[in-house]
Amino acid sequence: MPEPLLQLSGVHAAYGQVEVLRGIDLTVGEGEVVVLLGANGAGKTTTLRAICGMVGTRGSVQLAGTELVGKPTEWIVRRGISHVPQGRGVFGVLDVEENLRVGAWGRKDGKGIEADIERWYGVFPRLAERRHQLAGGMSGGEQQMLAIARGLMARPRLLLLDEPSLGLAQIITRGLFAQLEDINREESVAMLIVEQNAELALSFAHRGYVIESGSIVLSGTADEVRGNDDMRRAYLGY
């Protein structure tokens, strides 16, 4: 097996005295889509935050062999990680195009940035229509598209998505996942996705992990995870 793109080994994370992650081991290969499932409060969001250095973390997080623990967030994201936070986190008082330009902050290739902006407008035509509107005035689905497009503007090797379907209508969620699938296939952008909609996420992911009270309790290919009885009862409801 080649060296994974992202490797978490024995990761502990805590908010103050409250330990949320208790020794997580997790890998994401080059171009691989991995889904992280779990109940509310299990530590899914914290896992993503630990990767980005946004929470006090012990253990090891390596991106293509480079240690990330202890580094500042801005340094980590410049190594090729894009984090699309939960609740989207778009800049409401900036317009759509400015949001995309912020996403390309670490890049110096002006022409490439312009080309990418047009490219994501092509993928998400709604954003093109609203390019000079303030992001804060858009619908939840549009903000989600913007957050993902903004994340991709950095040309990441690894995209971290935190609950991309949160608050979106079913049909929009399906469209969004179809887009993500295309992006993964064409760009070979690796993805680590935290998702409530386990069924949908597993149909698109290569592998999955289940996290419970800060520990990984199950991992395997998407089919293996889907086939596990405990998993089915807990998250798929049948």
Added chain:
Amino acid sequence: MSPNIDNPAYLLQLVTSGLTNGALYALVALAVVLVYKTTSHINLAQGEMATLGAFAVFELGRHGVPVWIAIGIALVLSFLFGAGLERGLIRPLEKRGVFPVILATLALFLIINALVAIFWGTQPVAAPRPFPSGIEDKFDILTGPPPFFITHVALGILAVLVALLVGLWLLLEKTKLGLGYRAVAANREAAEVMGIPVGRMFMFGWGIAAALGTLAAGLVAETAGTLDFNSMAAILIFGLAAATLGGFDSVPGAAVGGLALGLVMAVVPGVFTFIKGDLSLVIALIVVLVVLLVRPQGLFGTKTLERV
């Protein structure tokens, strides 16, 4: 009512002096807003730092440096001082909460005020004069009687405010640095995740604010003719009121708030003479209170809303 109420020259004079004073409040308000937007702190020492900057101009002038060059040097020094203060004092304190920061800026207010008095004494000194300020340096508009004129100083102050607003707008809206600043102001954590060096944006805001303050203090001294260690004490109050009026996180709001405050403080006692000029501060604060009752976020401010 003033007996001069039907005299256009009198009214124009009130408006001009109101706008000129208002421009000074607007400059201080801008400084307060630029600090507040990114770091969410109110720098109570903003006025005293400005006084220090104006004394730097004075000191350079005393050593024969031409006034505009002296102002340029003082602006650069102020920028560095403001940025350094953010990095060296405010950011370490910030981890301990908002109150230590407020207290630190209050302490700075007192320390700088005392240091200026120690170095340059408590007696007023002659202000540096960037604009021609002789008795004849004015544009006559109405020959009168009574005449209406605009002094070169008043025109200069308004020109500086307009130039600054245009410059700030270009800087914030049209440059990558400005985009980063606005992103940090909009959502600090999201900006960090985008790889924006958040700390440098904080320093940038504090630096620009300090430079703006120095410019304001220079112009305050120019209008008054003298400069002393307490020159900016009252102006800071008006600047804070102007920022509150316009909305604490709005650059255009600071400008409009300052000008509106200046106008109200000049025109209301000028027209209703039973209100003495001494009461203009009270009038100004009443205006601020009324606006805040109707629009708590100020005229141009954004409501804070958190989406989770």
